[in-house]
Amino acid sequence: MNRKLLFLFLFLPILGTAQISDKQQQELTALNNYLHFANESTHGLLTAHRLLETFNQKVNKYVDLESKQLNFYSNADLPADIFQDPEHWFYDVSPYTWYDRSMEDGKVLPPTTAGQLRKEMDKMRRIIKRVNAIRFDLEGLTKEEDLKEKRNLAQIYNTLEEVVTLYDDYNVAKKRLKRTIQKRYAALDIANENKEVGNIIAIHENIRAFLEGVRAEDSNNLTALVQHLKNNLTTAKSFNITDRSYLNVLEKSEAFAAVAQKYVGDAGFPITYNLYGRAYYYYNMEMVAKFNRYGSGLVKDLNEWVASKNYPVLVQLEEPHFFKVIYPKKEVPKLETVETIKPKSLPGGDAPTVAAVNIKTPRAIPKKEVPQKVAEPVVTPTPEEESKDFDERVNVIKQQQINVGPGSITIGIYDHQLADGDIISLNYNGHWILKNYQLRRVARKMTLPLKPGNENYLILHAENLGAKPPNTVTLSYTYNGEKKRIVMESDLDESEMIKINVQQ
Numbered sequence: 001m002n003r004k005l006l007f008l009f010l011f012l013p014i015l016g017t018a019q020i021s022d023k024q025q026q027e028l029t030a031l032n033n034y035l036h037f038a039n040e041s042t043h044g045l046l047t048a049h050r051l052l053e054t055f056n057q058k059v060n061k062y063v064d065l066e067s068k069q070l071n072f073y074s075n076a077d078l079p080a081d082i083f084q085d086p087e088h089w090f091y092d093v094s095p096y097t098w099y100d101r102s103m104e105d106g107k108v109l110p111p112t113t114a115g116q117l118r119k120e121m122d123k124m125r126r127i128i129k130r131v132n133a134i135r136f137d138l139e140g141l142t143k144e145e146d147l148k149e150k151r152n153l154a155q156i157y158n159t160l161e162e163v164v165t166l167y168d169d170y171n172v173a174k175k176r177l178k179r180t181i182q183k184r185y186a187a188l189d190i191a192n193e194n195k196e197v198g199n200i201i202a203i204h205e206n207i208r209a210f211l212e213g214v215r216a217e218d219s220n221n222l223t224a225l226v227q228h229l230k231n232n233l234t235t236a237k238s239f240n241i242t243d244r245s246y247l248n249v250l251e252k253s254e255a256f257a258a259v260a261q262k263y264v265g266d267a268g269f270p271i272t273y274n275l276y277g278r279a280y281y282y283y284n285m286e287m288v289a290k291f292n293r294y295g296s297g298l299v300k301d302l303n304e305w306v307a308s309k310n311y312p313v314l315v316q317l318e319e320p321h322f323f324k325v326i327y328p329k330k331e332v333p334k335l336e337t338v339e340t341i342k343p344k345s346l347p348g349g350d351a352p353t354v355a356a357v358n359i360k361t362p363r364a365i366p367k368k369e370v371p372q373k374v375a376e377p378v379v380t381p382t383p384e385e386e387s388k389d390f391d392e393r394v395n396v397i398k399q400q401q402i403n404v405g406p407g408s409i410t411i412g413i414y415d416h417q418l419a420d421g422d423i424i425s426l427n428y429n430g431h432w433i434l435k436n437y438q439l440r441r442v443a444r445k446m447t448l449p450l451k452p453g454n455e456n457y458l459i460l461h462a463e464n465l466g467a468k469p470p471n472t473v474t475l476s477y478t479y480n481g482e483k484k485r486i487v488m489e490s491d492l493d494e495s496e497m498i499k500i501n502v503q504q
Helices: 003-010 022-063 095-108 111-141 150-188 195-215 222-238 244-264 278-291 298-308 383-387
Strands: 332-342 353-363 395-404 408-415 423-428 431-438 444-449 456-462 471-479 482-490 494-502
Touching: 022 095, 022 111, 022 150, 095 111, 111 150, 150 482, 195 222, 195 244, 195 278, 195 298, 222 244, 244 278, 244 298, 278 298, 395 471, 395 482, 431 444, 456 482, 482 494
Parallel strands: 332 444, 395 494
Antiparallel strands: 332 353, 408 444, 408 471, 423 431, 423 456, 456 494, 471 482
């Protein structure tokens, strides 16, 4: 088990009933309003997710892909704004109402905290507004007569790819919001001693961490997380609590544990999701459905139980779906120039070199051809830079992992949002393959040779923070015919590492 996971379970707080001051209660209420906003926004994104899958399936029928319809509703079945919902189709309190309450009640928070929370919440609100608008954009583009135009097909797939980024961005903003809230909650110094609450929050964290691993297709800690979940459930039962909401949480957590055990046991999944893949199916259809409100409602029951006992703790968050674009089977190959990076294999060897190679990459649909750019050379570091130890530079944090086949991996790196002047350096297996590179919206592509096993890693160093800190990079790659993305963040104090596992 890695240190981050061990820390999670050793240092979860022991909570309980405590008397808190009026000021502490006001701040706690304000913090929870932000969390309610996040949960209700997650609910709305679920509704949009199902509809967007339908648009993807519909357009694929026109590009020679056999399509099995997964959902059976349309824009006409939904309110004009899923997240406003004036007629209360989906919410008791809509996301936009929670936004307004957060803005008002957040005035009791320290200005720095309130500003950070508003920044992330504004980003989340922009995302949900754009997702709601896209459902109508796609409705207009997927009329039968328009689907005969290749340029419309290209626009549809580009719009669907935008949805992928929007869902990923939402998840990143939600995590930042949560971190800021947890930091302020810790500063309130609310004393608690109740083991039952601490244990049930640990169950939530077990499940949340498992979902995060499935979403990232990182299986390294999943078996350990299932065992931790089972152990915490055993502890929860030993308290002999008979409250219905509490028992609901335990029953639904056991149901999640059963699905999680199936997943780590490499169980199959429905053929209708073959093109989406195993992780997509289990995360979106089986697991989140047992966690979120519009499913079995595990987190909803947990929050209701905590609220009924007046425990002064934070509302627990639900997890958003992630989106994937499914492309047609009939694909047109395109020659694309990428860089092949050959790091020196031993100390004292040759400096990294770059060679242009042609690689066939599939194209789902015809797109406007653009002249190929000459591959940019990797800047060779000076001996002083090459020998500089990582620990002297920054701390390596937030390790992510990807799994690929043997041989090599072709990656693309580009600015995650608007190109705002972010400058990075990229280290691969101890050697600089990019130095002081300014990110663009167009991906910089490189092919990296892989060592066998799990000894390959990329480290992202921020050389500046750009116009909109932190320095955020999207890394894309393809594995088993599926295009995948990872969002990396670094600032001037911390860098992020991705470990590349070679699957034999």
